[in-house]
Each structure stands twice: as structure tokens, then as C-alpha cells.
Amino acid sequence: MQVYDAVVVGGGAVGMASARALAQAGLSVAVIDRGRLGGEASSAAAGMLGAQLEAHAPDAFYHLCRASRAMYPEFAASLLEETGIDIEWVENGILQLARTEEDALALKSRMRWQRASGDRADWLEAAAVRDMERGVAEDVIGALYLPRDGNVHVPRLSAALRAAVVRTCAVVEGEEVIAVERDGAHWRVRGARDVYAAERVVIAAGAWSSPLLRALGVPLEVRPVKGQMFAIRPPGGAALRRTVYDAGTYLVPKRDGTVVIGATEEPEAGYDKRNTVDGLAALAAKALMAVPGLRGGEWLRAWSGLRPRLTGEAIDPVIGPWPGAEGLILAVGHFRNGVLLAPITGRMVTAAALGLAPEPLWLSFWPESRAAAFGR
Numbered sequence: 182m183q184v185y186d187a188v189v190v191g192g193g194a195v196g197m198a199s200a201r202a203l204a205q206a207g208l209s210v211a212v213i214d215r216g217r218l219g220g221e222a223s224s225a226a227a228g229m230l231g232a233q234l235e236a237h238a239p240d241a242f243y244h245l246c247r248a249s250r251a252m253y254p255e256f257a258a259s260l261l262e263e264t265g266i267d268i269e270w271v272e273n274g275i276l277q278l279a280r281t282e283e284d285a286l287a288l289k290s291r292m293r294w295q296r297a298s299g300d301r302a303d304w305l306e307a308a309a310v311r312d313m314e315r316g317v318a319e320d321v322i323g324a325l326y327l328p329r330d331g332n333v334h335v336p337r338l339s340a341a342l343r344a345a346v347v348r349t350c351a352v353v354e355g356e357e358v359i360a361v362e363r364d365g366a367h368w369r370v371r372g373a374r375d376v377y378a379a380e381r382v383v384i385a386a387g388a389w390s391s392p393l394l395r396a397l398g399v400p401l402e403v404r405p406v407k408g409q410m411f412a413i414r415p416p417g418g419a420a421l422r423r424t425v426y427d428a429g430t431y432l433v434p435k436r437d438g439t440v441v442i443g444a445t446e447e448p449e450a451g452y453d454k455r456n457t458v459d460g461l462a463a464l465a466a467k468a469l470m471a472v473p474g475l476r477g478g479e480w481l482r483a484w485s486g487l488r489p490r491l492t493g494e495a496i497d498p499v500i501g502p503w504p505g506a507e508g509l510i511l512a513v514g515h516f517r518n519g520v521l522l523a524p525i526t527g528r529m530v531t532a533a534a535l536g537l538a539p540e541p542l543w544l545s546f547w548p549e550s551r552a553a554a555f556g557r
């Protein structure tokens with residue numbers, strides 16, 4: 182039996198970015214997915230690189246998001262060079278709308294701490310917001326403009342990562358991993374059809390990671406948080422250039438002029454991925470309240486996906502080596518930001534696999550430093 186340097190369980194953006202980085206470091210890598218690489222949350226995402234949008238304080242999570250966002254230009258260029266697939270990375274900026282004085286105060290406070298951290302964040306009065314995006318609602322009193330938060334085309338990102346991984350790794354699709362066990366010096370990754378031996382194993386099974394973690398004695402639980410989305414083509418002449426974010430609803434323009442609109446947050450739905458009339462109707466109503474200029478847009482399609490969230494309301498992931506189990510590496514719980522965090526996750530997983538010292542920023546996400554919170 183071939184012994185791989187690393188087996189990656191789960192081929193979403195997190196698993197594929199990790200596998201690619203491991204292979205780039207010279208390791209022999211196998212990626213095993215029970216479906217098709219990139220077929221779950223990583224193809225459902227809106228593709229926002231919302232480092233400033235998603236962070237709520239100048240904490241380690243914010244800095245991790247910024248570090249990963251900064252990797253995107255090179256990540257996109259190298260994927261294009263390797264695979265010929267353009268992931269359509271754009272730094273189009275995000276407008277976070279305020280409708281009340283209370284919203285404005287909160288956004289201005291966000292602007293101050295982000296500026297103090299060296300980011301760009303600008304307060305725009307109502308007229309300036311509508312100069313920037315004509316279709317925005319009349320009752321908007323201002324907006325925080327985050328010019329560095331961009332987006333990528335997620336199906337293209339999945340396709341590019343898959344192509345890169347297929348070139349450099351052994352890829353097994355359509356085989357579920359049912360157990361990961363230590364067997365002497367190696368890990369045995371038991372699939373439904375085969376057994377794969379490895380020096381290291383990376384758990385990157387998204388919202389389905391819990392049973393594998395439990396069996397490995399890792400006291401971490403990842404739960405699915407369903408998100409529904411839809412895409413439209415704006416009515417003639419009503420193109421959107423910036424991403425508009427209004428109280429949890431976002432409208433993300435893509436390079437072809439279509440707009441991706443999301444997303445619901447439905448933890449109660451469990452693993453049920455069906456689109457629902459009420460979910461989509463509520464989302465459409467909120468989107469049109471934010472940008473009434475999109476009324477009359479053509480409905481294109483709807484879909485949904487399951488964000489992997491660690492229990493305890495964590496918004497941040499756990500990435501790194503699991504203490505006391507040599508060669509066991511976790512990359513789980515990316516929740517709302519797995520696309521944004523894919524490049525840095527690949528780097529962190531590779532450092533863990535090579536036994537390199539983690540950068541100080543990574544320590545907040547390194548399993549060892551978070552072990553106390555898991556009850557170890």
C-alpha cells in the first residue's frame with residue numbers, strides 16, 4: 182500500500198487549498214471526498230472576501246482575515262497560471278448601509294478601529310452613496326465604504342482549485358471516509374472502498390467533520406448553518422459595481438454583470454439543503470429594500486449550502502496540529518469565511534505538516550491554544 186505524506190479528508194475550498202499548498206511544499210498528497218471536490222459549501226458561497234465586513238473587533242480573527250485577503254491577488258494569479266482558470270478576483274469594495282443614526286454610529290466606530298489598524302474605511306453621506314450606486318434605497322442615510330474587501334467567482338474558484346489539485350495530488354471522488362485510525366507509525370484513512378495510509382491526515386470535512394473528530398477523541402463539534410442564495414441579472418442599465426451589505430443581506434456583483442444575493446442563516450435546518458419559498462421570498466424582499474433599483478431584474482437561479490460552524494457560537498476556525506496525536510491536523514469551522522480564509526489555511530496546514538513554528542497570529546487558531554475551551 183502506498184503511504185502518502187498527507188491525506189486530506191474533504192475537498193472543499195479548505196481541503197483543496199490545503200492539499201495544493203502541501204503538494205507545493207513537496208509532499209505526496211491524496212484528497213478524498215465523498216462527493217465531487219468543491220461540491221458543497223465551497224460552491225455555494227457568495228465569494229466575498231469580507232475581511233473588514235466580517236470582523237467585529239480588531240482581534241486575531243480580523244488580522245487572520247486581512248492576512249488571507251492580502252494573499253488573494255497572488256493566489257488568483259498563480260491559479261490562473263497553473264490551470265488557465267480565472268477566478269475573477271476583484272477588489273470592488275463593500276458598501277455597508279446605515280438607515281438609522283444608531284447604525285451610523287456603529288459603522289463609524291467600526292471605521293475608527295479599522296483605520297487605526299491600517300485599513301481603509303470611509304464614511305459616505307447619503308448623496309455620496311447614491312453617486313456610487315444609483316439603485317440604493319432613498320432612506321439610506323449613509324454607508325461605510327470598505328474599498329479593499331473584494332470578491333471572487335466561487336464556481337470558478339472551485340474549478341481552479343480542483344484542476345490544481347488534480348494536477349498535483351491523488352484525487353479520490355465519490356468515496357466517503359468512514360474512519361481515521363492510528364496504526365503504528367501511520368494513519369489509516371478508511372474509505373468506503375479502500376484504505377489509505379499516511380504520515381499525516383488533515384480533517385477538512387466542513388459541516389460533516391463531527392463524526393470523524395469524535396472518533397479521533399477531538400472534543401470539537403462542527404454544525405451546519407444552512408444559507409440560501411439566488412442570482413439575478415439586473416434590469417437594463419441598473420448594474421451594481423460594489424457589493425452592498427444591508428443588515429445581514431448582501432448583493433454581490435460578478436464580472437458578467439449578474440448579482441448574487443444572500444443569504445439566510447438557518448441553523449435549525451440541519452443538513453436539509455432545500456430552497457424554500459419563504460426563505461427566498463424574505464431574502465428577495467430584503468435585497469430590494471436595500472437596492473430598489475434592481476426591481477424587474479431577471480431571476481436566474483437559487484441554491485443553498487451548509488456553513489461549517491464550531492459550537493459555542495464561534496465565528497472563527499480551528500487550524501493546526503491536534504496536540505498529542507502526531508500528524509493529525511485540523512482545518513475546520515470556517516463558518517462564513519472559508520473562501521476568504523482558504524489561502525491562509527493552506528499556509529497554516531502546511532506549516533503544521535512540516536512541523537514549522539506557527540506565526541504568532543496563527544496561535545489564536547492553533548488547536549493547542551484553544552484546547553482549554555474544548556474542555557481538554
Ligand SMILES: Cc1cc2nc3c(=O)[nH]c(=O)nc-3n(C[C@H](O)[C@H](O)[C@H](O)COP(=O)(O)OP(=O)(O)OC[C@H]3O[C@@H](n4cnc5c(N)ncnc54)[C@H](O)[C@@H]3O)c2cc1C
Pocket residue numbers: 190191192193194195196213214215216217218219220221222223224225226227228229230231356357358359385386387388389390406407408409410443444485486487488489512513514515516517518519520521522
Ligand atoms: C450561502 C453561503 C454563502 C457564503 N458566502 C461566503 C462568502 O461570501 N465568503 C466566504 O469566505 N465564505 C462564504 N461562505 C462560507 C464558505 O462557503 C465556507 O466557510 C467554506 O466553503 C467551507 O469550506 P470547507 O472546505 O470547510 O467545507 P465544504 O466546502 O463543505 O467542503 C467539505 C467537503 O468535505 C466532504 N466530506 C464531508 N464528509 C466527508 C467524509 N466523511 N469523507 C470524505 N469527504 C467528506 C464534502 O463532500 C465536501 O466536499 C458561505 C457559505 C454559504 C453556505
